[in-house]
Amino acid sequence: MRRSAKFDNINVVPFIDIMLVLLVIVLTTASFIQTGLIKLDLPTGSSKIEEQPKKELKISIKENGDIFFDKEQVSQDEVEKRLLSHDKKHPIHLYSDKNAKFDNFVFILDILKENEYENLGIITKK
DSSP states (O other), X not given: OOOOOOOOOOOOHHHHHHHHHHHHXXXXXXXXXXXXXXXXXXXXXXXXXXXXXXXXXXXXXXXXXXXXETTEEEOHHHHHHHHHTSOTTXXXXXXXXXXXXXXXXXXXXXXXXXXXXXXXXXXXXX
């Protein structure tokens, strides 16, 4: 005895509806991702607010071992003195060239650890 199964027709209308909804969602979110933000026309105000200076410290170590605090070059002798003048509450971002000696990186980390700086970020690229 042979059974005959009749699946000759498949209803694709619900599938097409779902795909159209997903396409609309993708296209609307893609425009936000491309610009990085939602464009707004902000109103102007009459009060003036003074901008706070950046309180974070960027320490950069170049390949040749030069150490920079923000954009100012600092010798290894001055590093600890300059770090002690930085408030411990404010973040420190540490940038190091991938070809820089690890000794310079550890030198900075040791000073930060000795002086109990905990708000530290080590910056890398994706």
